[in-house]
Amino acid sequence: MARIGVEQSLSNIQQALRDKGHDVVELKQESDAQGCDFCVITGMDSNIMGMQDTSIQGSVIEANGLTAQEVCQQVESRI
Template identity: 35%
Template sequence: MKSVAVEQGLTPVKQYLEERGCQVVDMTADQPQSQPGVCAIVITGADKNVMGIQTVVNNVPVISADGLTPEDVYHRVQEFIH
């Protein structure tokens, strides 16, 4: 099963994803993209670009949770879980 890496400080998002059956792993500060099986990375958005465009790290989409509800984040994550 593919998992979602979630940055620290996003406990409500992490809990919501887990409640919906997502496998959630804590994002490691050094290299989150090195975690095998991660299909998306969810960040707080504190350092996102002005347009809010998702970036890709080593072919893993990065989703900014800034301004999104846990449900919104879940729906975005679902686009990347296959």
């Protein structure tokens, strides 16, 4: 299964992804994203300064407005 970094505040999404068998890493700092296939973020403070630099090679999923099930579906469709 995929290794997925998830922001701390998204505990319901962390649990849903674990239930599906994914390796979930809680993102506390930028270096936690290293080695992740996906990162799930809230989107509350994404790209504030208009910069496009990323610290991972995987996909970033913005969870703003999505349910835990919808995030799981996005992960499954991108694997």
